[in-house]
């Protein structure tokens with residue numbers, strides 16, 4: 515079981531890198547990679563690593579790149595991330 519989880523994490527990392535590489539040329543392909551990543555996460559019941567977790571859209575599965583696929587704003591001490599594809603909004607507490 516532990517081996518499966520390790521393998522799953524490896525796959526998640528690879529898929530995320532592929533998604534980041536391909537989103538400029540082919541958004542659909544990129545979206546497919548993130549979707550697969552999400553499926554692996556659910557099947558293997560692993561947590562997505564912190565560096566990846568908040569870097570894609572939970573609704574439309576595109577990788578989030580600041581200034582490209584998301585817009586970012588700071589209001590009332592909160593960071594507001596808005597997906598340019600589907601309009602999904604994520605709020606994060608602002609820490610300095």
Ligand SMILES: [Zn+2]
Pocket residue numbers: 571572573574575576597598599600601602
């Ligand atoms: Zn989205």
